[in-house]
Amino acid sequence: MATVSLQLRDIHKAFGAFQALDGVSLDVSAGELVCLLGPSGCGKTTLLRCIAGLERQDGGNIFFGNRDVSTLPPQARDYGILFQSYALFPNLTVAQNIGYGLAGNSRESLRARVAEMLELVGLKGSEQKYPGQLSGGQQQRVALARALAPAPQLLLLDEPMSALDARVREHLCGELRQLQKSLGITTVMVTHNQDEAMLMADRIAVINHGRVEQYATPQEIYRAPATPFVAEFVGQGNWLPYERDGEHARVGELSLRLHGVRPAERGRLFCRPEAVVVNPPVHEDNLFSAQMREITFLGNRCRLSFELDALPGHALLAELAPDAMPRLGAPHIWVALPPRSLQVFV
Amino acid sequence: MEQVLLSKPQAGARRMPADLADRIFVHGGQWLLLVLLVLAVLLPLLAMLWRGFASEPGQGGGLTAAAELFTSANFRWLLGNSLAVSLTVAAIVVPLAYTFAYALQRTCVPAKGLWRGISLLPLLAPSILPGIALIYLFGNQGALRHLLTDNIYGFWGIVIGEVIYTFPHALMVLLSALALADARLFDAASSMGASPWRAFRSITWPGSRQGVFAAFCLVFTLCITDFGVPVVVGGDYQVLALEAYKAVVGQQQFGRGALIGMVLLLPALLSFAVDLWLRRRQREAMSGRAQVYQPQPSRRRDLAFLAVVLLICAALLGVFGMAMYSSLVKFWPYDLSLSLHHYTFSELPGGWQVYRNSLLLAGCTAVFGSLLTFTGAYLLEKTRQSPLTQALRLLSFVPMAVPGLVLGLGYVFFFNLPGNPLHGLYGSLTLLVACTIAHFLTTAQLTASAALRQLDGEFEAAALSLKVPLLRHFLRVTLPICLPALLDILRYLFVSAMTTVSAVIFLYSPDSLLAAIAVLNMDDAGNVGGAAAMSTLILLTSAAVSLLLAGASRGVLRRAQAWRTTAGH
Numbered sequence: 001m002a003t004v005s006l007q008l009r010d011i012h013k014a015f016g017a018f019q020a021l022d023g024v025s026l027d028v029s030a031g032e033l034v035c036l037l038g039p040s041g042c043g044k045t046t047l048l049r050c051i052a053g054l055e056r057q058d059g060g061n062i063f064f065g066n067r068d069v070s071t072l073p074p075q076a077r078d079y080g081i082l083f084q085s086y087a088l089f090p091n092l093t094v095a096q097n098i099g100y101g102l103a104g105n106s107r108e109s110l111r112a113r114v115a116e117m118l119e120l121v122g123l124k125g126s127e128q129k130y131p132g133q134l135s136g137g138q139q140q141r142v143a144l145a146r147a148l149a150p151a152p153q154l155l156l157l158d159e160p161m162s163a164l165d166a167r168v169r170e171h172l173c174g175e176l177r178q179l180q181k182s183l184g185i186t187t188v189m190v191t192h193n194q195d196e197a198m199l200m201a202d203r204i205a206v207i208n209h210g211r212v213e214q215y216a217t218p219q220e221i222y223r224a225p226a227t228p229f230v231a232e233f234v235g236q237g238n239w240l241p242y243e244r245d246g247e248h249a250r251v252g253e254l255s256l257r258l259h260g261v262r263p264a265e266r267g268r269l270f271c272r273p274e275a276v277v278v279n280p281p282v283h284e285d286n287l288f289s290a291q292m293r294e295i296t297f298l299g300n301r302c303r304l305s306f307e308l309d310a311l312p313g314h315a316l317l318a319e320l321a322p323d324a325m326p327r328l329g330a331p332h333i334w335v336a337l338p339p340r341s342l343q344v345f346v
Numbered sequence: 347m348e349q350v351l352l353s354k355p356q357a358g359a360r361r362m363p364a365d366l367a368d369r370i371f372v373h374g375g376q377w378l379l380l381v382l383l384v385l386a387v388l389l390p391l392l393a394m395l396w397r398g399f400a401s402e403p404g405q406g407g408g409l410t411a412a413a414e415l416f417t418s419a420n421f422r423w424l425l426g427n428s429l430a431v432s433l434t435v436a437a438i439v440v441p442l443a444y445t446f447a448y449a450l451q452r453t454c455v456p457a458k459g460l461w462r463g464i465s466l467l468p469l470l471a472p473s474i475l476p477g478i479a480l481i482y483l484f485g486n487q488g489a490l491r492h493l494l495t496d497n498i499y500g501f502w503g504i505v506i507g508e509v510i511y512t513f514p515h516a517l518m519v520l521l522s523a524l525a526l527a528d529a530r531l532f533d534a535a536s537s538m539g540a541s542p543w544r545a546f547r548s549i550t551w552p553g554s555r556q557g558v559f560a561a562f563c564l565v566f567t568l569c570i571t572d573f574g575v576p577v578v579v580g581g582d583y584q585v586l587a588l589e590a591y592k593a594v595v596g597q598q599q600f601g602r603g604a605l606i607g608m609v610l611l612l613p614a615l616l617s618f619a620v621d622l623w624l625r626r627r628q629r630e631a632m633s634g635r636a637q638v639y640q641p642q643p644s645r646r647r648d649l650a651f652l653a654v655v656l657l658i659c660a661a662l663l664g665v666f667g668m669a670m671y672s673s674l675v676k677f678w679p680y681d682l683s684l685s686l687h688h689y690t691f692s693e694l695p696g697g698w699q700v701y702r703n704s705l706l707l708a709g710c711t712a713v714f715g716s717l718l719t720f721t722g723a724y725l726l727e728k729t730r731q732s733p734l735t736q737a738l739r740l741l742s743f744v745p746m747a748v749p750g751l752v753l754g755l756g757y758v759f760f761f762n763l764p765g766n767p768l769h770g771l772y773g774s775l776t777l778l779v780a781c782t783i784a785h786f787l788t789t790a791q792l793t794a795s796a797a798l799r800q801l802d803g804e805f806e807a808a809a810l811s812l813k814v815p816l817l818r819h820f821l822r823v824t825l826p827i828c829l830p831a832l833l834d835i836l837r838y839l840f841v842s843a844m845t846t847v848s849a850v851i852f853l854y855s856p857d858s859l860l861a862a863i864a865v866l867n868m869d870d871a872g873n874v875g876g877a878a879a880m881s882t883l884i885l886l887t888s889a890a891v892s893l894l895l896a897g898a899s900r901g902v903l904r905r906a907q908a909w910r911t912t913a914g915h
Binding site for chain 1: 906
């Protein structure tokens with residue numbers, strides 16, 4: 001049985017008065033890795049548990065391929081799941097854990113399958129160890145091998161990296177993604193960490209208050225956030241309240257040129273810090289005089305906090321390479337907010 | 347790599363409708379549990395209430411009889427005696443047990459395990475044993491009779507007997523109340539220059555006073571419902587529990603027994619409710635980030651506490667040693683040569699049969715009770731919560747609030763009803779087992795729940811996603827991990843069943859007479875030597891089984907050391 005696509009249609013779920021999922025619809029293509037990204041309590045884990053059949057949705061349908069699994073118990077759905085805690089059984093060896101879901105196989109084929117899975121996750125020869133004797137990263141691989149051993153149609157990952165320290169995390173993200181790609185298994189991953197989502201996902205569904213705010217590729221999510229929530233939740237950003245002034249947007253005394261949009265009566269402008277141009281060599285649109293306030297060194301980049309002269313008290317951020325950073329000694333600078341980088345939200 | 351996914355291993359054709367087996371296990375198990383709890387706990391209690399208020403002629407029940415009973419001078423005298431004894435005992439036991447628990451948990455007294463073992467001795471014998479020992483020590487022909495000006499029979503005899511009997515119960519509550527302390531609080535106190543006494547008053551006492559209250563309630567309830575000690579050393583000093591026992595067993599006045607039973611249920615219910623309320627208020631006292639307090643040696647403090655501990659242990663050893671010694675004496679006090687002739691139990695109709703009955707009862711109670719409570723706890727803790735699980739939780743809490751005497755009365759009233767299809771069980775060992783399990787159900791279940799809650803909550807979800815039937819998962823993963831807790835429950839139920847008198851005394855027949863009841867009967871018939879011998883036998887059996895199970899538990903832990911010591915759960 002090969003991997004399948006996954007469709008969610010208008011999923012609703014309430015816990016008492018709390019609406020955890022409020023009409024979620026998603027299409028995941030076969031072989032795709034989709035991240036459910038959002039703050040804690042947004043409903044992403046509930047959604048994953050509904051897909052797994054561990055929670056029953058109040059309304060809506062779930063399809064694995066063209067099979068409607070909405071009312072099926074977890075055992076009848078055919079997926080593998082990797083939990084945040086890994087949920088490895090401490091009293092069983094690595095081999096017994098991986099073989100746990102392989103009942104009904106002959107002893108020989110079971111042993112062969114376990115060996116195959118251990119080789120797949122790069123832990124050959126660990127059959128007789130207990131989970132407690134492995135490192136966190138190794139435990140995660142065993143849990144993954146256990147989830148994949150019965151060759152499920154779908155792989156679900158519930159915050160798989162949160163129990164690991166930062167250094168291991170990035171490495172394992174890459175490995176997990178590589179493995180997923182080579183297996184070509186449809187995967188849904190829950191995370192609250194945007195870096196993980198950016199690193200791994202084909203598409204990201206940003207979820208807030210039980211609704212999908214935006215469902216797009218990582219690039220789109222970052223470059224063109226669909227809602228203020230997405231803009232704010234993913235990456236850093238500058239916000240400027242404006243009022244319409246013909247084709248332009250008026251911020252305080254300043255008039256900003258926009259690119260290809262006719263703004264609403266009033267709203268907010270959004271701009272990524274790295275899009276801000278500091279002390280441009282030639283004239284640019286939306287060039288304003290400003291005062292530097294603070295510089296934060298981030299290693300490969302520097303973050304500069306400044307205030308526009310026409311908008312005192314409203315701190316804005318710019319990010320640039322350390323070499324391009326002006327000296328703090330002369331606080332006066334020129335900053336350009338290129339029209340293409342400005343997004344308009346109501 | 348594609349191959350890995352395509353080569354789906356053979357699933358086997360035996361896979362049935364996906365979750366049928368799980369449904370049978372979970373829902374069938376929960377409903378079965380409900381039926382058992384209703385039969386073994388709820389209906390007997392309701393039967394007792396009904397008996398108390400129904401006015402059948404010659405039974406001493408009904409509202410008129412109740413009014414008559416409660417206003418009689420005799421009842422007020424009995425109630426006064428019961429309250430005086432219970433309050434005195436609680437006032438003596440709780441400070442003693444607190445000091446003892448403090449010594450074990452918060453000081454550097456040497457050989458803590460030994461003192462702890464000795465202090466738990468009274469749990470291993472029927473409550474009558476201290477009474478018997480007191481008679482040998484201070485009775486009219488007692489070894490130390492000359493130390494007392496007055497007779498031991500009466501108020502002080504009951505109090506001393508009950509103090510010994512309830513001490514380990516209070517101690518266990520207080521040991522756990524003093525078990526955990528946040529070291530950071532003590533560091534903060536000493537850095538601010540607080541004296542140890544000030545630190546005690548502002549940190550230790552507030553953290554443990556709920557345990558003190560719980561211990562006080564427990565001791566009070568145990569005392570007011572116990573009749574083992576008063577029967578032996580009470581003399582003319584009568585108490586309510588004894589009156590209920592005599593009304594039912596001696597005079598067949600079931601209604602009167604039920605009325606007194608209800609009165610005895612009151613303090614238990616009241617203290618249970620208050621305890622629950624206090625517990626809810628004091629929940630998050632110990633946060634996850636707390637550092638466990640380790641006492642530092644302090645010579646003067648440790649010596650002072652060691653003296654108290656030694657004194658208490660010496661008293662306990664003296665009492666139990668006296669009982670054992672007297673069981674070996676040929677004919678107290680005239681022929682002090684040692685022999686085993688008390689151990690022939692020739693005066694009992696069945697002789698040693700009584701002991702075998704007790705072993706059978708304790709064995710069955712332990713095996714069936716631990717499996718039932720553990721499986722029950724699993725079905726409550728690890729399944730979706732529903733009105734049914736709520737009802738089960740509530741029902742399984744009831745036995746804790748019901749004294750054994752009251753439960754036993756309820757069993758008499760319910761299973762002795764002529765119309766009850768289960769009437770045939772009356773007097774059988776099966777009913778004794780059921781009653782004993784019901785009596786000790788709550789503690790066993792709480793132990794199981796605590797062990798189960800330490801397991802990762804996703805274990806069941808992982809098993810489901812791997813299409814493993816829940817029952818198989820329970821047997822292959824849950825039980826092995828919780829084996830030490832299961833052995834603990836086994837031991838608790840065995841020892842409790844071996845020593846219990848209060849509930850089963852109303853239910854036995856000549857064929858199912860138990861050792862602990864035989865102690866009471868022999869003592870009643872004046873065969874104190876035989877009673878001491880049987881008590882000693884019970885004590886040794888309980889101790890041996892406890893040691894055996896502790897050894898087994900240690901063996902299990904050692905065998906599983908590979909995964910237990912390193913497991914991060």
